[in-house]
Amino acid sequence: MVGLLSSIPYWGQSLLRVLGGIVAVLLPAGTIVYVFLFKMMSFMQSRLGPMEAGPFGSLQLFAEVGKWLQKEDLYPDRADRFIFKIAPLVVLASTFLLVAVVPFGPDAWFTDFEAGVFYALAVSSVSVLGILMAGWSSANKYSLLGGLRAAGQLIAYELPMVLAVIGVVIQAGTMNLQQIVVGQNAGSIFGWDGVGNPYVLTQFIGFIIFMISVQAELTQTPFDMPIAESELVSGYMTEYSGFRFLIFFIGEFATAGVFALIASVLFLGGWGVPFAWFGWTSVDSIDNWMNVVGPLIMFTKMMLLVFVIMWVRFSYPRFREDQLQRFAWKVLIPLSLVNIMATSVLKVAF
Amino acid sequence: MAKVPGLLKGLGVTLGTMVETVTKGANTVQYPHEKETPPIRARGVIALHEGNCTSCMLCARSCPDWCIYIEGHKELAPPRRAGGKPRQVNKLDRFDIDYALCMYCGICVEVCPFDALFWSPEYEYSEPRIADLLHDKSKLGEWMETVPEAPELEAGAEKKGKK
Numbered sequence: 270m271v272g273l274l275s276s277i278p279y280w281g282q283s284l285l286r287v288l289g290g291i292v293a294v295l296l297p298a299g300t301i302v303y304v305f306l307f308k309m310m311s312f313m314q315s316r317l318g319p320m321e322a323g324p325f326g327s328l329q330l331f332a333e334v335g336k337w338l339q340k341e342d343l344y345p346d347r348a349d350r351f352i353f354k355i356a357p358l359v360v361l362a363s364t365f366l367l368v369a370v371v372p373f374g375p376d377a378w379f380t381d382f383e384a385g386v387f388y389a390l391a392v393s394s395v396s397v398l399g400i401l402m403a404g405w406s407s408a409n410k411y412s413l414l415g416g417l418r419a420a421g422q423l424i425a426y427e428l429p430m431v432l433a434v435i436g437v438v439i440q441a442g443t444m445n446l447q448q449i450v451v452g453q454n455a456g457s458i459f460g461w462d463g464v465g466n467p468y469v470l471t472q473f474i475g476f477i478i479f480m481i482s483v484q485a486e487l488t489q490t491p492f493d494m495p496i497a498e499s500e501l502v503s504g505y506m507t508e509y510s511g512f513r514f515l516i517f518f519i520g521e522f523a524t525a526g527v528f529a530l531i532a533s534v535l536f537l538g539g540w541g542v543p544f545a546w547f548g549w550t551s552v553d554s555i556d557n558w559m560n561v562v563g564p565l566i567m568f569t570k571m572m573l574l575v576f577v578i579m580w581v582r583f584s585y586p587r588f589r590e591d592q593l594q595r596f597a598w599k600v601l602i603p604l605s606l607v608n609i610m611a612t613s614v615l616k617v618a619f
Numbered sequence: 620m621a622k623v624p625g626l627l628k629g630l631g632v633t634l635g636t637m638v639e640t641v642t643k644g645a646n647t648v649q650y651p652h653e654k655e656t657p658p659i660r661a662r663g664v665i666a667l668h669e670g671n672c673t674s675c676m677l678c679a680r681s682c683p684d685w686c687i688y689i690e691g692h693k694e695l696a697p698p699r700r701a702g703g704k705p706r707q708v709n710k711l712d713r714f715d716i717d718y719a720l721c722m723y724c725g726i727c728v729e730v731c732p733f734d735a736l737f738w739s740p741e742y743e744y745s746e747p748r749i750a751d752l753l754h755d756k757s758k759l760g761e762w763m764e765t766v767p768e769a770p771e772l773e774a775g776a777e778k779k780g781k782k
Binding site: 309311312313314315316317320580581583584585 | 626629630632633634636637639640641645646647649
């Protein structure tokens with residue numbers, strides 16, 4: 270917090286952070302939907318996707334949002350109305366809470382939280398509550414089944430995710446996301462500091478497990494059993510229409526973006542460039558322009574990771590419910606436990 | 620673990636298709652801007668050659684959907700040769716096909732003994748209102764222009780018709 274920001278009064282800083290949070294959630298969500306959902310998926314199916322609204326269909330998203338906003342706010346007769354109405358907001362709130370710990374630059378962060386990793390993993394499971402609320406309050410058997418499947422899946426894949434992150438935490442020796450970024454970029458591989466020491470190299474198994482769990486947490490195909498449209502209509506979202514569906518939709522893709530941001534912080538070096546390139550030694554010696562370049566680097570890494578998530582989504586068919594649970598409990602969790610043990614042994618050894 | 624090569628191959632297929640679409644273009648066409656030409660003998664719409672029709676009603680009776688409506692009356696035409704009797708001809712008043720009902724089976728085209736009905740590859744005749752899909756004989760006659768020439772006969776086959 271040097272220089273520029275400290276001269277702004279507290280309320281001004283808070284306002285900036287709120288605006289920044291909204292941008293950090295909505296901008297990636299919109300970009301992801303247009304670039305990947307509209308265009309990349311179409312290209313992978315040998316078609317062009319939306320082409321009419323704006324150049325190459327780039328304004329299609331605004332048309333879709335406009336369409337959703339003018340729809341009637343419907344709810345089923347026997348729905349638990351209050352719960353039904355706030356459920357999408359709970360899901361979206363978890364996304365906003367999640368982005369609060371992501372560091373975007375040496376000074377460009379929302380909160381510098383010591384237990385950042387712990388907070389992020391805890392808050393990301395709040396969306397399970399929203400999904401269960403939506404499933405239960407809809408008074409619809411498909412919604413209920415979808416909600417229960419989602420809860421089972423999200424809890425099952427929360428574990429390998431947490432366990433995969435523990436490896437990173439052990440190696441970094443801190444739970445502060447900012448410190449994890451600094452640790453990766455200030456580090457060196459056997460004395461060679463050309464690329465720092467991104468943990469994807471040492472924690473490769475952890476990275477794979479984390480990305481698979483993210484795929485499941487986002488309920489993206491092949492883990493889209495909760496919203497399996499061929500059997501459950503649309504799972505817990507079945508009864509939603511208009512802007513409440515829009516909020517679920519934004520929540521899904523914004524969370525994809527935020528999880529990709531967290532993955533890039535944990536494994537790919539986050540906003541940083543290897544400190545050796547510019548002769549920096551610690552966070553305080555970093556030049557101020559990194560606060561502008563840092564978010565751009567983060568955005569690039571996020572797009573890269575979301576590309577992989579979406580690529581997998583568009584390529585594979587859906588897991589069956591039992592296969593999905595078996596994969597989490599019998600493959601991912603034992604593997605991540607082995608990973609933790611190996612990491613701890615190596616940490617002590619070196 | 621044994622499934623990993625197959626999984627990677629699957630990813631390769633989608634990535635390959637994406638690269639192909641970006642570099643060589645998609646398999647689809649942007650319909651209202653560019654149009655595909657349907658195959659030459661595509662069954663787009665049924666056209667009517669009014670002069671050949673004798674309002675014999677065979678097509679209307681064979682239609683499984685009962686979507687052909689024919690009305691006609693008899694008229695006296697001048698005799699072919701001098702001093703002959705005036706001929707009686709069937710004059711077609713109404714020949715409508717309701718394309719909201721038609722299922723494009725083509726039985727009417729097959730059954731017509733006087734070559735009055737033809738398949739045309741024309742396909743752009745959608746209407747905002749379902750009742751407007753009832754097309755009358757002048758509209759069916761316009762489509763005659765889009766009917767392709769009959770294909771060449773097979774070697775050795777003889778052309779039927781007036782001697």
